[in-house]
Amino acid sequence: MSRAFENGAVAPEDDSAEPLWPINVDVVGLPGSEKLPRRMQVNVNGHTHVGNLCDMISRQTEVRIDWSNHALWWPKRNVWLLNGSFTLDNWEISAKDVLEYAPKLYPLQVMLPDMQVFTFRVDFSQRVFEVVKGICRKLFIRRPEELSLYRAKLANEKGDKKGAERSSSDLQTNSTLMSSAGHCPHLASKAIDDLIVESGIAPLEKTPLPLPPDSHLALLPCTRKVVDKTKYSPGWMSSATSLMQQEVRGGDLLLLRFKYCTNLDLDLRKDSVRINQLYEQTRLSILNDDSELTVEEAVVLAGIMYQVDTQAAVPQIRTQVSPGGQSRDSMDEEANGGGNMGEVDIENELNSLQLELEGGKNSNSASAKPTLTREPMLQNTVKMSRKKDSKLATLGKSKIFVCTLQRFNLTMFDRSAEETGLSQDKILSQLNVKGCEVAQIGEGSKFKLKLNVDTGSGMEEYHLTVDDVNTYAKWYVALQLAGRGNTMADSSFEEQLRNTREMLQYRSSANQSGASPSLSPKRQALASSGTPGTHRHADRGVTDKVQVELYLSPRFVKKFKKDAASQVVNGSGQVAGMGYIEAKKQLIQRWNDVKLAGTQYFNCSIRRGMKPLEKGIIGVCRDRLIQMDTKAQDIVQTYRYSVMATWTINWHKNELQIKMAELELFVGSQEFKIQVLHEYLGGYQFLATRSPDQPEVDSDMFYKLTYGMKTEEEKIEELQKRDNKHAGLITRSIPGF
Numbered sequence: 255m256s257r258a259f260e261n262g263a264v265a266p267e268d269d270s271a272e273p274l275w276p277i278n279v280d281v282v283g284l285p286g287s288e289k290l291p292r293r294m295q296v297n298v299n300g301h302t303h304v305g306n307l308c309d310m311i312s313r314q315t316e317v318r319i320d321w322s323n324h325a326l327w328w329p330k331r332n333v334w335l336l337n338g339s340f341t342l343d344n345w346e347i348s349a350k351d352v353l354e355y356a357p358k359l360y361p362l363q364v365m366l367p368d369m370q371v372f373t374f375r376v377d378f379s380q381r382v383f384e385v386v387k388g389i390c391r392k393l394f395i396r397r398p399e400e401l402s403l404y405r406a407k408l409a410n411e412k413g414d415k416k417g418a419e420r421s422s423s424d425l426q427t428n429s430t431l432m433s434s435a436g437h438c439p440h441l442a443s444k445a446i447d448d449l450i451v452e453s454g455i456a457p458l459e460k461t462p463l464p465l466p467p468d469s470h471l472a473l474l475p476c477t478r479k480v481v482d483k484t485k486y487s488p489g490w491m492s493s494a495t496s497l498m499q500q501e502v503r504g505g506d507l508l509l510l511r512f513k514y515c516t517n518l519d520l521d522l523r524k525d526s527v528r529i530n531q532l533y534e535q536t537r538l539s540i541l542n543d544d545s546e547l548t549v550e551e552a553v554v555l556a557g558i559m560y561q562v563d564t565q566a567a568v569p570q571i572r573t574q575v576s577p578g579g580q581s582r583d584s585m586d587e588e589a590n591g592g593g594n595m596g597e598v599d600i601e602n603e604l605n606s607l608q609l610e611l612e613g614g615k616n617s618n619s620a621s622a623k624p625t626l627t628r629e630p631m632l633q634n635t636v637k638m639s640r641k642k643d644s645k646l647a648t649l650g651k652s653k654i655f656v657c658t659l660q661r662f663n664l665t666m667f668d669r670s671a672e673e674t675g676l677s678q679d680k681i682l683s684q685l686n687v688k689g690c691e692v693a694q695i696g697e698g699s700k701f702k703l704k705l706n707v708d709t710g711s712g713m714e715e716y717h718l719t720v721d722d723v724n725t726y727a728k729w730y731v732a733l734q735l736a737g738r739g740n741t742m743a744d745s746s747f748e749e750q751l752r753n754t755r756e757m758l759q760y761r762s763s764a765n766q767s768g769a770s771p772s773l774s775p776k777r778q779a780l781a782s783s784g785t786p787g788t789h790r791h792a793d794r795g796v797t798d799k800v801q802v803e804l805y806l807s808p809r810f811v812k813k814f815k816k817d818a819a820s821q822v823v824n825g826s827g828q829v830a831g832m833g834y835i836e837a838k839k840q841l842i843q844r845w846n847d848v849k850l851a852g853t854q855y856f857n858c859s860i861r862r863g864m865k866p867l868e869k870g871i872i873g874v875c876r877d878r879l880i881q882m883d884t885k886a887q888d889i890v891q892t893y894r895y896s897v898m899a900t901w902t903i904n905w906h907k908n909e910l911q912i913k914m915a916e917l918e919l920f921v922g923s924q925e926f927k928i929q930v931l932h933e934y935l936g937g938y939q940f941l942a943t944r945s946p947d948q949p950e951v952d953s954d955m956f957y958k959l960t961y962g963m964k965t966e967e968e969k970i971e972e973l974q975k976r977d978n979k980h981a982g983l984i985t986r987s988i989p990g991f
Contacts, residue, residue: 272299275349277342279311279326282356285319291354298342305338311355325379327354332499333966334358334379344970360504362497364389364403365473366458367511367535378502383493383956389510393458395528399941399951402513403491405502406473459526460566460834473509476542478809480871480887483855488926493933494961511535514937515852516876517842519946522835533562533838536845543807545851548694550757551844556805557825558841563804564826565834630742631660632732633676634725638666641715652719655682659732661741662688685716689878689894692733693849701726705733708892727754734847738877739896750847756828797823850875855882856931861920862891872921874934876941879912893919895939903932905963910935929961936960 277298280291296310304326312321326335330351358379365371376385382403390398475486491500512535520529540555639652655666664685671680691706705716720726731750732742797819802811805822814821829837845851853873860870871882881891901912909922910932936959
């Protein structure tokens with residue numbers, strides 16, 4: 255028989271075994287007492303496994319339910335005890351601790367980028383990245399590594415709890431996509447379509463609402479000022495820890511948003527939902543003035559959004575490829591009002607699969623793109639001037655040079671060298687423009703560029719002036735690519751050059767007396783062909799129907815005044831002839847080309863090498879970190895990811911240490927957890943390693959790059975490896991768990 259001691263411990267029948275002691279466990283989610291947990295005591299010892307403890311709790315409650323949804327939660331350490339082979343000694347749990355035996359699945363409200371709110375039943379013990387992958391799988395969104403969950407601040411900064419509750423209750427939640435009780439089935443495409451029809455939910459690939467309610471817009475992390483942006487950036491959830499560990503509870507609201515400003519392999523056929531959600535997030539960012547747009551950029555983006563809306567009600571032409579390689583155009587079955595959609599979709603999928611399996615059989619055709627045999631080079635006469643002092647606004651005297659740009663080398667020669675030939679001995683100066691910052695500062699007929707080059711000791715500013723619009727566009731695009739670490743041999747050079755030329759055409763036409771912008775030859779042919787949705791002139795009858803608030807931010811509506819509607823219609827001329835989904839993709843690409851679009855900003859304490867500590871703002875871009883001055887908000891330094899060797903986190907100092915070839919950078923903060931900045935840095939590094947041929951995301955590599963510390967279970971496993979005796983004991987016991 256067992257003997258009881260004064261301290262409450264119980265000795266087992268076998269005296270050689272360790273005495274038993276009681277531990278308090280609160281059982282949550284029992285039938286009839288869902289709101290209040292039921293406390294019970296279980297006799298255990300240090301060698302009791304977590305799996306054994308779960309089994310004893312379920313038996314002692316004498317309740318016959320499915321216990322597979324339950325797991326042990328330790329509130330004191332804020333951690334789930336999921337590994338059934340670990341003992342209480344491994345976790346250092348004593349009789350003073352209180353555990354919870356709670357369900358893992360809870361309902362979670364998720365607001366999608368198109369501002370629709372759905373309720374999913376998710377596992378609160380899983381890592382956030384796994385939850386995001388599950389949500390994307392149900393919504394048929396590819397590349398889940400580009401998204402994450404964001405916690406919006408419903409109340410003001412002073413912590414008004416009543417205001418938070420009031421804002422949360424004002425949300426207009428749609429019918430649930432996943433029920434909050436019962437098993438979570440995997441919904442097929444037809445099931446989602448039926449749910450949309452029955453419940454009145456807007457289609458995920460075509461959101462018809464022009465603007466979401468004000469209560470939804472208040473949750474968006476969008477603002478124009480960089481200082482205000484720093485308050486929103488720490489709201490991202492950590493991808494490597496669970497929802498419960500980040501103080502998220504059942505029924506809470508989180509925002510599902512595209513976190514990184516890079517989108518791989520946008521396919522018009524496979525990614526209709528993904529493109530629409532990206533489009534809606536981009537559209538709301540533009541309308542909320544989330545980036546410093548120029549007038550030309552604002553008009554072009556507004557014109558694309560106007561083209562999307564005009565094409566929404568127009569039957570779209572889809573190109574179907576036959577097995578023989580011939581293409582034919584067919585109208586949408588929905589517009590024709592008939593046809594067996596299921597058979598057509600299956601046939602299209604089989605045809606596409608056959609083409610993919612055949613691979614590059616016809617790669618030697620005449621239509622194949624030529625390959626570059628040498629690195630492209632620009633050579634023009636350029637008027638240049640250099641800023642004398644970073645603290646002064648004055649520029650040095652302008653001089654005219656013969657400049658060449660090849661790869662990342664900007665070389666300056668004397669004007670006379672062009673006649674005798676350019677050679678190495680005639681080089682006056684040379685700049686490495688990799689990682690540079692370039693901006694257009696010319697207005698009207700002026701073609702001037704501002705170039706900031708990293709010299710190691712700081713940013714050096716140059717002004718470049720050329721004579722004609724064609725040269726201006728080439729230098730601007732080439733320097734933009736150099737800033738991202740690419741050269742003119744990049745496949746995107748021609749497309750960006752065409753977009754820049756169209757924007758400059760709009761600028762020159764806008765300076766004329768009310769003339770609409772001229773189109774490229776391809777767009778002119780499409781516009782003149784009578785294709786529905788194209789726009790050639792800003793007619794009075796058309797502009798009167800345009801709601802400019804749907805396409806322009808309040809800043810530009812106020813700037814254009816009565817001409818706002820005509821500006822929107824004129825801007826759509828650049829995308830005349832584009833279909834509904836194609837125009838959406840065009841908006842996403844144009845937004846990604848906007849300077850500093852999607853950049854996240856953090857208030858930090860910065861120390862460069864042995865220099866003293868200074869306050870500043872760190873901006874995280876897709877290919878570099880930028881350091882900005884707190885007052886003037888000017889870029890003072892650029893750190894490209896390609897030159898970073900290692901980066902580590904000092905958890906005690908809440909500091910991120912980045913080692914580069916010739917510099918060591920220390921970034922810390924007292925306002926937010928440095929883990930958020932670390933995850934952004936590692937996330938962009940991970941996204942740069944992807945390829946379109948990789949269908950599944952490498953979760954292990956993602957966690958290695960984005961999470962800066964070991965989990966509790968990994969720490970325990972390391973301790974077990976040091977003690978072979980306990981490791982063998984643990985691995986051989988409770989095989990069922």
